[in-house]
């Protein structure tokens with residue numbers, strides 16, 4: 001009797017091959033998805049960083065020319081504290097040898113108007129209790145007007161929790177998402193900006209710059 005020749009595959013071989021193929025394809029898909037996720041994340045980070053950079057450039061341009069001792073609140077020159085709101089009179093010209101001061105300007109971090117500090121994302125932008133950085137001109141006069149310098153600023157600096165200690169190791173305790181620190185006549189400005197991503201995730205980028213003011 002002739003034995004039937006073995007053409008084709010047994011059922012077990014087919015099942016095993018299919019399972020192997022599925023697991024290889026699954027792994028490949030995961031790699032692709034991870035790659036996409038990382039790309040999206042780095043895109044969001046770059047966007048947040050660009051916005052943070054622009055905001056600090058605006059702040060530096062406004063502060064340049066202000067006197068270090070004419071800032072309100074007065075900042076301790078020892079660098080141990082910071083403020084997230086500062087008011088000052090900008091220099092607008094020179095008369096003889098004397099500077100001419102303009103109307104007061106204020107730069108301040110404030111809660112986003114539509115997102116009160118209640119641990120909930122009231123305005124559904126994907127960020128919880130985010131802040132906004134505002135510029136106000138002619139402070140205290142009838143022509144006072146505010147402008148948005150940067151939206152979606154973190155309530156606290158990147159890596160900082162409201163716990164009475166310096167979690168991110170920059171020498172400041174519980175500093176806000178925008179902060180001004182003074183060391184001598186130098187101001188160090190820091191900002192942390194967030195970009196909401198998919199599925200309730202967000203990316204944060206921080207930028208630091210400094211400028212020296214005259215006495």
Ligand SMILES: [Ca+2]
Nearest residue numbers: 115116118120
């Ligand atoms: Ca809220």
Ligand SMILES: [Ca+2]
Nearest residue numbers: 115121125127
């Ligand atoms: Ca929000």
Ligand SMILES: [Ca+2]
Nearest residue numbers: 166168170172
């Ligand atoms: Ca800190």
Ligand SMILES: [Ca+2]
Nearest residue numbers: 161163165174
């Ligand atoms: Ca802290």
